Amino acid sequence: MDGHEGCYGGGGKTEMIPTEGALKMVLGVSERLPPVVVSLQEALAKLCPDPENAAPSVSDRTGVSTCDYVTANQRRAASSRSRRRCSPSPSIFCSESSPSSVNLIWRCTESRNCACVAKNGGEIPYNYDGNIVCPKSLIYECGPLCKCPPACYLRVTQRGIRFKLEIFKTESRGWGVRSLSSIPSGSFICEYVGELLEDKEAERRTGNDEYLFDIGNKYDNSLAEGMSKLITGMEKEKEEEDGGDGGETTGFTVDAAKKGNIGRFINHSCSPNLYAQNVLYDHEDKRIPHVMLFAMDNIPPLQELTYHYNYMIDQVRDVNGNIKKKICYCGSSECSGRLY
Numbered sequence: 611m612d613g614h615e616g617c618y619g620g621g622g623k624t625e626m627i628p629t630e631g632a633l634k635m636v637l638g639v640s641e642r643l644p645p646v647v648v649s650l651q652e653a654l655a656k657l658c659p660d661p662e663n664a665a666p667s668v669s670d671r672t673g674v675s676t677c678d679y680v681t682a683n684q685r686r687a688a689s690s691r692s693r694r695r696c697s698p699s700p701s702i703f704c705s706e707s708s709p710s711s712v713n714l715i716w717r718c719t720e721s722r723n724c725a726c727v728a729k730n731g732g733e734i735p736y737n738y739d740g741n742i743v744c745p746k747s748l749i750y751e752c753g754p755l756c757k758c759p760p761a762c763y764l765r766v767t768q769r770g771i772r773f774k775l776e777i778f779k780t781e782s783r784g785w786g787v788r789s790l791s792s793i794p795s796g797s798f799i800c801e802y803v804g805e806l807l808e809d810k811e812a813e814r815r816t817g818n819d820e821y822l823f824d825i826g827n828k829y830d831n832s833l834a835e836g837m838s839k840l841i842t843g844m845e846k847e848k849e850e851e852d853g854g855d856g857g858e859t860t861g862f863t864v865d866a867a868k869k870g871n872i873g874r875f876i877n878h879s880c881s882p883n884l885y886a887q888n889v890l891y892d893h894e895d896k897r898i899p900h901v902m903l904f905a906m907d908n909i910p911p912l913q914e915l916t917y918h919y920n921y922m923i924d925q926v927r928d929v930n931g932n933i934k935k936k937i938c939y940c941g942s943s944e945c946s947g948r949l950y
């Protein structure tokens with residue numbers, strides 16, 4: 611079943627959601643919602659502080675989604691097989707203009723010996739603006755037990771969404787997401803949030819797998835082809851983190867079909883402007899990192915936000931075990947033709 615057909619009654623010509631701006635999710639506000647589950651419709655209504663952006667009619671909102679709006683992963687249990695995977699960015703490199711780690715440690719915390727900085731190899735991967743300058747297979751941010759203040763340079767993704775994002779109807783890919791303002795390269799966009807599933811549970815959802823995001827697994831080697839040494843280094847680093855066991859460590863899957871945030875509306879592109887970065891801050895379990903989406907480039911206002919789903923071609927199967935194929939409509943000149 612086609613995902614967006616099933617959820618939203620199919621696409622058509624490009625259209626704005628009725629009442630332009632009505633579904634703007636004021637990021638930051640959304641992330642400050644209490645960690646309770648509300649319907650996406652309710653959340654959208656609550657998230658419009660500007661009366662001019664009042665929520666659209668119920669029928670309009672019903673057309674957007676039937677999922678519950680959550681701001682953090684809803685944990686179920688453990689482990690899963692690959693679907694989408696986190697992929698390192700080919701275009702963000704450690705910036706020469708990034709401040710020195712010594713400065714950052716001094717600015718980061720009251721202590722010059724921040725353990726979180728050490729876990730990142732002695733460097734803070736963000737610049738003073740909170741933009742990522744050095745992608746890694748896994749970034750450690752300061753956590754609840756750290757003494758540093760909320761403004762610490764090593765607390766970025768946990769502060770929540772900063773940009774005003776908008777859900778809009780695309781021509782051929784169902785709903786998509788774009789920003790109303792320009793986004794600087796390296797900016798944090800949002801987390802991919804949903805139900806945290808164990809392997810068997812994720813497998814049982816084969817017929818409803820449009821919103822599955824596999825986490826904590828090794829990167830797809832095909833994506834690394836042609837990438838810089840940085841990426842090769844990252845894979846090696848990841849392998850070491852996995853214990854050098856050939857990637858047999860248990861993984862998890864986030865399913866945003868029934869519960870999710872705005873991240874569930876972000877489409878795939880073969881020439882993406884976002885990438886998925888693993889981040890840990892509130893626990894130490896490397897198998898279940900937060901999947902945080904960051905900008906790979908400077909993104910102008912209203913350009914659709916996309917990341918590479920990194921599906922493995924001919925590896926996605928239906929309930930009968932038959933290989934599923936999905937055509938990609940990203941429109942990029944580098945499009946591979948298929949999502950999976």
Ligand SMILES: C[S@@+](CC[C@H](N)C(=O)[O-])C[C@H]1O[C@@H](n2cnc3c(N)ncnc32)[C@H](O)[C@@H]1O
Nearest residue numbers: 613614783784785820874875877878938939940
């Ligand atoms: C996580 S959802 C993204 C949001 C989705 N467009 C919606 O309306 O809810 C993933 C689904 O969106 C559609 N999709 C995303 N990117 C696509 C692309 N480049 N080409 C075709 N379909 C795409 C596929 O149906 C895919 O399974």
